[in-house]
Amino acid sequence: MELADKAVGCFLSAFSLTIFIYYTFWVIILPFVESDHFIHGYFLPQEFAILIPVFAGVALLSILCVFVGYVMLKSKAKKKKQT
Incomplete structure (x- = not known):
């Protein structure tokens, strides 16, 4: 198991460094x-340099908000059951 964790960590580090x-x-x-x-053929237009991180950030924040809301609703329902 430890070797698999190291392999995943190494892959994620290499992937992040590449990006x-x-x-x-x-x-x-x-x-x-x-x-x-010719190097311009390997890259998207410059507009996407801003759009991609913005959309990724909005998606990440949306998922995070939904998760926090779900946990809050679940803990509220759990408190009602206990009382």
């Missing part, structure tokens, strides 16, 4: 590269 490097290159370095360079 961080890709996004950093896309946002910071790519605007200074000529627009007809």
Whole structure:
């Protein structure tokens, strides 16, 4: 089990590092590269550099709010059963 946890942790770290490097290159370095360079073919348009994190953040906050609401309702129902 410990080896599987280490493998998952290593994979998640490598995946996060890859996304961080890709996004950093896309946002910071790519605007200074000529627009007809072949490297632009590997990246989405610049508008998505803002839209993707915003939508991901909104989705994450929505899921978190639904989870907290669910837990609060469940604990409230549990308190009513005890009394």
